[in-house]
Amino acid sequence: MSFKLGITGGIGTGKSAVVADFKELGAAVLSADDVAREVMAAGSPVLAQLRKTFGPQVIAPNGGVNRGVLGQLIFADPAKRQQLNQIVQPLIRSKFEDELTQLAAQHAFVVCEVPLLFEEHYENLFDAVLVVEAPAGVQQERVMSRDGLTRVAAERRIASQMPLADKLERADYAINTDGPEQLRQIQVQQLMNHLAEN
């Protein structure tokens, strides 16, 4: 039997960094963002539907989705965000479940990065859920420097998500990434040991 750990948190809280730490320790990893990218890859039938719903500007010159344009559209407009989710989430979910089943058949420990784990109700796919947290100010600085956003734009993105406090309330485990890399890695190691013992 394989142990399946779901990882979520807010934008820029360090989910991908924590997943990379787990991978370093030998875990098999799956990213819902990667699955979403695959679902919306050039040539996928869903692109025609996105073009029809959101306009030709959401299609990039290479025929794939223009994530920047689509991101702007949906962050600015909750109704559009809901429309996008209705189109793509069922496809992402079904591909994600297939890939998770395959990995779990081959690996003892699988960790999955799922940014919308609670919002899209992925809880039941996992044996435990880990929320990666960082103080609001740190989260904001990271989003600003990594994505080149202004403070206001970063605040808006963070505010558009389910509050981190609500996610922490639903979590089985939490890791705080405020601090040096090494401290994060130690927490990951400790959690991995704990899960292996139980």
Ligand SMILES: Nc1ncnc2c1ncn2[C@@H]1O[C@H](COP(=O)(O)OP(=O)(O)OP(=O)(O)O)[C@@H](O)[C@H]1O
């Ligand atoms: N412990 C840490 N100390 C300093 N910086 C960190 C730490 N952990 C992560 N970071 C940095 O914070 C930024 C965001 O981290 P990461 O990409 O892992 O977040 P994320 O939660 O996966 O974000 P997203 O929601 O966009 O997928 C990265 O630039 C990363 O290098």
Ligand SMILES: [Mg+2]
């Ligand atoms: Mg990430």
